[in-house]
Amino acid sequence: MNKIVAKKDLAPNIKLIEVRSPEIAEKAKPGQFVILRVDEKGERFPLTLVDWDRQKGTITLIFLEVGVSTKKLGTLQVQDEILDIVGPLGIPSEIRHYGKVCIIGGGVGTASAYPIIRALKTAGNRVVSIVGARTAQLLILEDEIRKFSDEFYVSTDDGTKGHEGFVTDVLNELIQKGYDFDVVYAIGPAVMMRAVAEVTRPHRIKTIVSLNPIMVDGMGMCGACRVTVGGKTRFACVDGPEFDAHQVDFGELIKRQRMFLAEEKLALQLWENRGCSCHE
């Protein structure tokens, strides 16, 4: 169960794994995610379903190694098994013919945007994709996304590739040029999604974000992932993860994402200095 059948480094600290998980592959839809636990002492944490192959019975996950859980996951090799994976979780993206859509992926969030890009293109939309990263080295899935996009833009904070600056600059420019998007999707760091929401708000463009709060069970039980949307408390795991960007309280989301920062740092330090007991 949950055997890793392929593994690839996409960028420094960003890895792709393909995992055998036929039941999840059978049901996966764009916008959904899984919850994983790498080992007996591991945390439960969510990752977006990036791709799936119903014939082969595999799912593809992409992750940035930031904390203990993702680093542990990164140490697994082809043939290794992931202890627990449950899914698909969350409400799938609403895939239909909108007309002209713009999909923005920031950082590793680009991986989550990819299945939506694919599905919206297949549904007959005119797709404009904007992909951003801190620097060119950290850009992922460029070729894959280009394949499903009518127009494709890149931006890097340091200007090493594409536009120098932020994805919102590119979006703003397109809107100024007269692109009248029927819907904008933004998936990335919370600050980026907030910035996108602020760009589209004055133009009243329907904007959807996929939120990434802390989750534990991922099925509506704990409420760790609660977010305020339109003044109401919603659970990203079962009511989302996608919400109307103009209704989301991003300030609260960002603060809640930082709740365990000190503990996460400590755990990471201990794990990185774990000595030689784990070496084979």
Add this chain to the structure above:
Amino acid sequence: MSEPKSKPKIQKEAVPMPKQDPKERIHNFNEVALGYTEEQAVREAERCLQCPKPQCVKGCPVEIDIPAFIKFIRERKFQEAIRKIREKNSLPAICGRVCPQETQCQQHCVIGKAGDPVAIGRLERFVADWELQKGFEIPERPPPTGKKVAVIGGGPAGLTAAADLAKLGHEVVIFEALHLAGGVLMYGIPEFRLPKRIVQAEVDYVKKLGVEVRTNRLIGRTHTIPELLKEGFDAVFIGTGAGLPRFLGLPGENLGGIYTANEFLIRVNLMKSYAFPEYDTPIKIGKKVTVIGGGNVAMDAARSALRLGAEQVCIVYRRSRKEMPARQEEIENAEEEGILCKFLANPKRFIGDENGWVKAMECICMELGPPDESGRRRPVPIEGSEFTMETDTVIIAIGRTPNPIIQRTTQGLEVTRWGTIVIDEDGKTSLEGVYAGGDIVTGEATVISAMGAGKKAAKAIHQYLMKA
């Protein structure tokens, strides 16, 4: 202790349960109640009058032949005693620990009228633990019926239904959404009240009866009920429980440092964050912890917070001590450990610091008005009585609601406006071959009532399957 030699007289007091000293136990997550020794168990068993028309059995939702198993303990026939219990109850080590016996079997005990009732729960626990130590005796399996049943949810209701159905010769698969079966026994009830190795041992017993447990399957997402029926299951039992947290709906409720009891307990129990950083799941506990609510979950959360190193833990409850829904024993344990209680107070809002972390809670004093639908006196706010208390961690323990995923993904399943599933007297839902029981039907209740419902549904499912 001196005992009269000539005519044995019934002791009025029950043999006390040895417990970990409060001063010690607030620093660890080991079990508080230590269990009877053989001698203590036999001595307590001798208090049973062996009534010809036992009242205690009437108070047991799973109808254990209580006098019979107690008689075996008295005769030191422990194997026979546990066998007698297991005829009706597949989870005795759990029930012996967490059943509210004082309002069930023990409430009806005849000698309870003159003194302490027989400590039936402690005796049940004793023989169950005796068996765990010695190893299970697995009953012989009946010839297979060729029928297949899907049980959704591996909590008390599901485990009981699964065990009973397996004993009748059906092929049973439990679909559990989390990574371990046990439901609330794993994620809700703390280690110091119900050790997780005990829960897993009981799950193992159910597996040894022939039940297959498939974890990490969220029915409604991984599979749906119509799919299960199409894919060869002849009947389905839904025991998905009441796992959703209730909120107060007050300003500031999403501040940092405010947990639902569910999140707090899932982290601590299921994910073992009391052993962080050995285990990866963190928990952050402040100096002044406030727990809102007066039930068993509130007690569990408060006592867990204390063990995690809080300097002060205060329970805030809107009624008075008398109306607290928690078990008396748990309230006493909490008080012994130094948990404070602020009665007749209710939060109004939470106040955060510049980082979005809770730093205080504004409350209002309450008084008790006339009784409400629940029969308890309704708390009414006293105007102008607001006060503020400092707190850096808040745990909201005001109840749980049914899990909605099955209801949302199963067409034709009749549901009440509270989200619970509608069943008939046999436990059958509005869908052919689909049964339900436990908290998903009643709303949040007890482990044993869920087990009773599982048992009843198993009986009805058996009849349904054998007729078909």
